[in-house]
Amino acid sequence: MSAEPTPFLEALSLSGARIEATLDRLLGEAALVGEAVRPARLLSAMRHATLGGGKRIRPFLLIEAAKLFGAEGEGVARAAAAVEMLHCYSLVHDDLPQMDDDDLRRGRPTAHRAFDEATAILAGDALLTLAFDTLADPATHADGAIRAELVLRLARASGLGGMVGGQMLDLTAEGRWSADGRPLALPDAEIRRLQAMKTGALLRFPLEAGAILAGADGDAVARLGRFGAIVGLAFQIADDLLDVEASAEALGKATGKDAARGKGTLVSLHGVAAMKAELDRLVVAAQSELAPYGAAAETLLEAARFIADRRS
Amino acid sequence: MSAEPTPFLEALSLSGARIEATLDRLLGEAALVGEAVRPARLLSAMRHATLGGGKRIRPFLLIEAAKLFGAEGEGVARAAAAVEMLHCYSLVHDDLPQMDDDDLRRGRPTAHRAFDEATAILAGDALLTLAFDTLADPATHADGAIRAELVLRLARASGLGGMVGGQMLDLTAEGRWSADGRPLALPDAEIRRLQAMKTGALLRFPLEAGAILAGADGDAVARLGRFGAIVGLAFQIADDLLDVEASAEALGKATGKDAARGKGTLVSLHGVAAMKAELDRLVVAAQSELAPYGAAAETLLEAARFIADRRS
Numbered sequence: 001m002s003a004e005p006t007p008f009l010e011a012l013s014l015s016g017a018r019i020e021a022t023l024d025r026l027l028g029e030a031a032l033v034g035e036a037v038r039p040a041r042l043l044s045a046m047r048h049a050t051l052g053g054g055k056r057i058r059p060f061l062l063i064e065a066a067k068l069f070g071a072e073g074e075g076v077a078r079a080a081a082a083v084e085m086l087h088c089y090s091l092v093h094d095d096l097p098q099m100d101d102d103d104l105r106r107g108r109p110t111a112h113r114a115f116d117e118a119t120a121i122l123a124g125d126a127l128l129t130l131a132f133d134t135l136a137d138p139a140t141h142a143d144g145a146i147r148a149e150l151v152l153r154l155a156r157a158s159g160l161g162g163m164v165g166g167q168m169l170d171l172t173a174e175g176r177w178s179a180d181g182r183p184l185a186l187p188d189a190e191i192r193r194l195q196a197m198k199t200g201a202l203l204r205f206p207l208e209a210g211a212i213l214a215g216a217d218g219d220a221v222a223r224l225g226r227f228g229a230i231v232g233l234a235f236q237i238a239d240d241l242l243d244v245e246a247s248a249e250a251l252g253k254a255t256g257k258d259a260a261r262g263k264g265t266l267v268s269l270h271g272v273a274a275m276k277a278e279l280d281r282l283v284v285a286a287q288s289e290l291a292p293y294g295a296a297a298e299t300l301l302e303a304a305r306f307i308a309d310r311r312s
Numbered sequence: 313m314s315a316e317p318t319p320f321l322e323a324l325s326l327s328g329a330r331i332e333a334t335l336d337r338l339l340g341e342a343a344l345v346g347e348a349v350r351p352a353r354l355l356s357a358m359r360h361a362t363l364g365g366g367k368r369i370r371p372f373l374l375i376e377a378a379k380l381f382g383a384e385g386e387g388v389a390r391a392a393a394a395v396e397m398l399h400c401y402s403l404v405h406d407d408l409p410q411m412d413d414d415d416l417r418r419g420r421p422t423a424h425r426a427f428d429e430a431t432a433i434l435a436g437d438a439l440l441t442l443a444f445d446t447l448a449d450p451a452t453h454a455d456g457a458i459r460a461e462l463v464l465r466l467a468r469a470s471g472l473g474g475m476v477g478g479q480m481l482d483l484t485a486e487g488r489w490s491a492d493g494r495p496l497a498l499p500d501a502e503i504r505r506l507q508a509m510k511t512g513a514l515l516r517f518p519l520e521a522g523a524i525l526a527g528a529d530g531d532a533v534a535r536l537g538r539f540g541a542i543v544g545l546a547f548q549i550a551d552d553l554l555d556v557e558a559s560a561e562a563l564g565k566a567t568g569k570d571a572a573r574g575k576g577t578l579v580s581l582h583g584v585a586a587m588k589a590e591l592d593r594l595v596v597a598a599q600s601e602l603a604p605y606g607a608a609a610e611t612l613l614e615a616a617r618f619i620a621d622r623r624s
Contacts, residue, residue: 030471030472030473031472031473038477039472039477039478039480039481039484041480041484042472042476042477042480043472046472093433093434093437096430096433098428098429098430098433099430099433116410117410118408118410118411118483119480119483121405121408121410121411121433122405122476122479122480122483124437125405125436125437125440125471125476126471126472126476126477128437128440128441129440129467129470129471129472129476130467130471130472132444132463132467133463133464133467133468133471135463136448136460136461136463136464136467137464138460143456144455144456144457144458144459144460144461145456145457145459146456147456147457147460147463148448148450148456148459148460148463149448149456151444151445151447151448151459151460151463152445152448152449155441155442155444155445155448156445158441159342159437159438159441159442159445160342160343160351160354160355160358160438160441160442161342161343164354164434164437164438164441165350165351165354165438166351167434168351168353168354168431168434169351171430171431171434172351172353
């Protein structure tokens with residue numbers, strides 16, 4: 001992989017800066033609604049958790065999926081910011097000592113280290129709530145049925161049957177050790193289902209959401225959803241490879257934690273070479289899913305390749 | 313106060329049993345959506361936090377507000393369950409050791425005591441998410457704009473500018489002590505604003521939501537909202553009186569904690585007698601707000617009196 005900026009990396013970086021600006025603006029507006037007092041410390045923690053870094057992959061996917069069907073502008077930017085708020089809340093709660101116990105995130109102290117645990121829990125709660133607030137607001141789309149559908153799909157992607165459920169399965173799957181001290185790995189199918197819930201659902205959502213916002217038909221939404229599921233799996237495999245191969249410095253967070261916890265991943269189950277081969281197959285599958293859109297889907301395909309190949 | 317069941321108490325109890333059944337059903341349905349694995353421990357914690365007790369005041373208010381404007385049935389029951397899910401999530405997170413550190417709730421161990429802290433945090437997150445899922449689902453109302461409006465109002469009532477913001481203000485207001493060891497009380501206006509956010513907003517929401525579900529006009533929604541704000545204030549004053557006067561046994565949770573924490577309440581600021589007099593004035597104000605509806609609003613007024621007079 002070359003470190004030189006490609007047109008894709010430049011587009012991702014430019015998009016990230018715009019998303020940052022939208023998040024900044026929406027957090028500011030949320031602090032001004034109604035006559036409520038501003039809990040300054042809570043707002044600071046929400047800003048700490050949301051602003052200042054991250055590749056903004058999920059909002060990028062939403063914006064590009066909407067663009068594929070001809071939609072752009074304020075509503076798309078708001079929905080993109082909403083999915084990033086939801087992602088950031090999940091990082092804040094997952095980083096807590098009671099869960100993954102991480103001190104470092106994007107090269108900075110995690111929210112509970114920069115503030116305190118109570119503030120981090122509440123900042124996560126408020127970000128989760130603000131994500132739904134943002135989607136349900138008429139400024140996101142003129143059609144209430146579309147706003148409600150986005151809320152429903154985000155809730156399904158992120159709740160009991162999605163991200164939160166996957167995190168719970170992950171916590172209960174960790175640290176199962178055999179009598180002679182080897183980690184007891186989950187079988188392949190269980191790892192895949194767990195990961196589809198924990199990280200896959202929230203990578204699939206923005207692709208469906210972008211299509212829905214643009215008024216695409218049901219077949220197109222389903223196709224983007226299948227593409228999203230492939231991207232989600234590739235993302236997780238690349239993440240697990242990074243945990244084995246990358247340095248903490250490059251990643252901005254601790255590495256090698258999966259093995260230390262006896263946490264089964266597809267990489268620990270099948271080995272690095274096998275999973276790199278699967279990544280290549282996933283990129284091909286992603287291409288074939290978007291083939292009907294021809295060159296118009298090129299940015300989404302580059303995003304899929306970027307996600308599969310990323311080194312940080 | 314007589315302990316004999318009045319027709320109102322019987323109606324509240326019957327309604328509570330129905331809400332319990334709806335919550336039970338919705339939690340069961342949520343566990344079956346899609347192909348996701350069931351995280352059994354998470355679902356158990358969600359059920360522990362949601363089922364088995366509580367007066368179900370918020371859903372009762374929603375159902376009665378909807379009835380006042382002629383709506384009842386499945387959609388109303390779902391929205392009522394959603395506001396209770398949101399309330400229950402807030403109890404789970406507020407009870408955590410990092411926040412109010414309570415071991416007992418409704419006479420049973422709190423979620424983090426019955427399970428563990430990680431599970432309690434995730435169960436709260438999943439309940440919050442399921443509340444929005446439930447409101448956004450077409451089964452709640454045929455009109456998407458109404459579903460989106462309910463989501464938006466619940467998010468505003470419960471997020472940064474509402475309940476979560478109020479909890480944050482409450483945490484930062486606790487334990488301010490003067491140099492000679494006396495608690496430094498917040499001024500009257502600050503306590504009222506904090507409480508309007510922390511508990512008032514989620515008592516006001518169901519009254520507005522019931523009217524909106526029933527298709528009431530904007531003036532009626534605003535009137536029910538004003539009634540809800542009065543009820544919210546009365547609820548909090550009654551709660552603070554209970555913390556001073558009731559036994560832990562009657563309440564099913566620890567009492568006398570406000571004073572021990574140096575937490576300012578209107579009761580600690582103005583005294584028991586003054587706040588009992590204010591409760592009486594609030595009941596009169598509530599009556600005058602609903603006067604246009606005559607006898608049809610009698611159950612809502614009884615609810616307001618019950619909230620002001622409750623002894624547990």
